[in-house]
Amino acid sequence: MSTVIYATPVFSNKVRYNRKEEEDGGKREEREVVIYESADDIRDDHSDLQPQEGVNYTQLRSSYNTLSNTHRQSLDEVKKLKDIIQGKLCPEGWTRFGCSCYLKSTDKKTWSESRTDCENRGSDLVSINSKEELGFVIKLNENEESWIGLSFICSIIVLLSSH
Known part of the structure; x- marks a missing residue:
């Protein structure tokens, strides 16, 4: 196959050439060459x-x-x-500390009356569970009297002597 390259060029043509086997026993080679219209078609800079x-x-x-x-x-x-x-989360007039709400009542009542009042409000007298909570309750009281909840705790005190 041959193409006249000096006539009106078609730049998308492919050119093939063959190399015959050399006299010294080298192998035959076949290559294909693509001819482009301009060098811009093959630039690597993208x-x-x-x-x-x-x-x-x-x-x-x-x-x-x-x-x-x-x-x-x-x-x-x-x-x-x-x-x-x-x-x-706390009703109006109540004070929040940690995950609990506290109300300091101004009414003077007995322990039983105070507990009943708390239960009617959906709560209970305070049971102090930490030093931080004790500090909060003391600050909430500010030199006034208050009832706290009581729970039965059995403890034995042992005194040791070094005699």
Whole structure:
């Protein structure tokens, strides 16, 4: 197959050539050559892709910034809502400490009357379970008298002597 390359060129043609076996016993070689219209068709710099990569990076960065801002705003909103909810978990006039709500009544009643009043409100007299809670109750009392809940605790005190 032969092509006249000086006539009107067709740049998409492929050219083949054969090399015969050499006299010294070398092998025959066949190659195919592709002729392109211009060198721009085969450049390795892929300059047409670079603007696309820049656009993708810019879009990715913008999306990341948007998500970061949304996440930060969501965390702030969660904190605000948590503060509101924690403040509203206790009925009006009650004070929150830890996971419990406390009401310091101004009425003077006996222990039994105070306990009944608490039960009518859906609560009970305080049972102090930690030093922190004791400190809170003392501060809540401010030199006034209050009843606390009682529970039966059996304990044995052993005194040791070094005689």
